[in-house]
Amino acid sequence: MDAYTLHIATAFASVMMTISMLGLFIASPREYSLLNWSLAGMLFMATTGLSLATYHFDLPFWIAPAAANLCYLAGHGAMLMGVRRYFGLKTYWQLYLLFIPMLALLQTLPWMQASVTNRLLVFFPLLIVLSLVIAWQLWRHTSAGNAPELRLACLPLMLLELVFASQLALRTYIMATSEVELHLTEGGNQLLQTAGTLAVFVFASWGTIACALMVVRRQELSLQHLTTRDPLTGWFNRRVLSDIAAREFERSHRTSSALSLLIIDIDHFKKINDQYGHAVGDAALKHVTRICEQQLRGYDYLFRFGGEEFVILLPQSDELSSSHLSNRLRWKVQNSVLNHAQHEVRCTVSIGFAQRREQDESWSQIFERADAALYHAKETGRDRVAYHNGFELSAVC
Numbered sequence: 001m002d003a004y005t006l007h008i009a010t011a012f013a014s015v016m017m018t019i020s021m022l023g024l025f026i027a028s029p030r031e032y033s034l035l036n037w038s039l040a041g042m043l044f045m046a047t048t049g050l051s052l053a054t055y056h057f058d059l060p061f062w063i064a065p066a067a068a069n070l071c072y073l074a075g076h077g078a079m080l081m082g083v084r085r086y087f088g089l090k091t092y093w094q095l096y097l098l099f100i101p102m103l104a105l106l107q108t109l110p111w112m113q114a115s116v117t118n119r120l121l122v123f124f125p126l127l128i129v130l131s132l133v134i135a136w137q138l139w140r141h142t143s144a145g146n147a148p149e150l151r152l153a154c155l156p157l158m159l160l161e162l163v164f165a166s167q168l169a170l171r172t173y174i175m176a177t178s179e180v181e182l183h184l185t186e187g188g189n190q191l192l193q194t195a196g197t198l199a200v201f202v203f204a205s206w207g208t209i210a211c212a213l214m215v216v217r218r219q220e221l222s223l224q225h226l227t228t229r230d231p232l233t234g235w236f237n238r239r240v241l242s243d244i245a246a247r248e249f250e251r252s253h254r255t256s257s258a259l260s261l262l263i264i265d266i267d268h269f270k271k272i273n274d275q276y277g278h279a280v281g282d283a284a285l286k287h288v289t290r291i292c293e294q295q296l297r298g299y300d301y302l303f304r305f306g307g308e309e310f311v312i313l314l315p316q317s318d319e320l321s322s323s324h325l326s327n328r329l330r331w332k333v334q335n336s337v338l339n340h341a342q343h344e345v346r347c348t349v350s351i352g353f354a355q356r357r358e359q360d361e362s363w364s365q366i367f368e369r370a371d372a373a374l375y376h377a378k379e380t381g382r383d384r385v386a387y388h389n390g391f392e393l394s395a396v397c
């Protein structure tokens, strides 16, 4: 493909990027990052358009290459803004208003106007830094503690930025060490120039898919969250209990490992609602679930089963450790105070738990025993833990 045709293909890829990002934004109007990425497409479009125009017209220096270079840099800046906005971070767009005029002024220097190589030796390092910052932001904000579930979806853009930075570094090295001066020729058949256009083409086409993937994945995850989580506590809802419990039961059976199931019920919860109001009742639910979360491991499963009833599934937890944990949870709740709307609320919980037994055929048998244990804990005075070992019920404390 000759350089002119490649320019046309690149312009087309930039148009597609602009339209796709705008189209996705119309479909998902809360994803503002798409507007930034659409702007990036427009700026790449302007860059390629100006480059194409140089084949037909004798454009003044301040249009091409000066304005074209600025559009190109601003396009990558818009990519960075989009990534930051995607993660809900400040975009610092005011910085661009500062940098773009500065770079425009820089191009008025005679040294910058003297040769293409000089200009590119200034712009390429800036682009490399921008690309590496984008890749780093994607890595950092999808690490553990942030949004690791988005890492896979962010990987294509991360890779694209790294590939883009590497090819720029290689071209910078070749230019810096080469004896030959670059010329923007009409045919545009210089290898480095063609490689540059090819890089924009790859960036616009791959970037469109990568950005769309990030947005679609996040929407899928938030939809999944809506259908599987309880909005008040953030715990799994009852709908997914049987799926997860059946899977964990199967795994524990296959690996002959322990599996415990706890049912926690807040005592006299109706009284809290009646005495302090529904909002305090809600706060008490959150209070108890937060205390439980602090005591559990990352791979335990937490479910809100009903109003004030919760189920906790503990893989690889035997009778002794489940008993200790249950007691600790009960004790922590009993000794905590919820301060809400000038009220000091104290509550207690009753807990029933059971273990998987070899003869169990499904997780619901463990659930039934834990439920019977909970009933026993309630019947024998509340604020206590009871255990059902398959034969008999016993109070743990």
Ligand SMILES: Nc1nc2c(ncn2[C@@H]2O[C@H](COP(=O)(O)OP(=O)(O)OP(=O)(O)O)[C@@H](O)[C@H]2O)c(=O)[nH]1
Pocket: 232, 265, 266, 267, 268, 269, 270, 271, 273, 277, 278, 279, 280, 281, 282, 285, 306, 307, 308, 378, 382
């Ligand atoms: N604030 C609030 N209350 C809820 C929610 N879901 C259920 N409830 C209330 O929880 C209360 C449960 O009452 P009961 O089933 O009688 O249980 P209890 O008062 O805790 O009594 P015991 O379990 O026997 O100790 C009811 O008053 C429900 O209205 C919720 O999301 N928020």
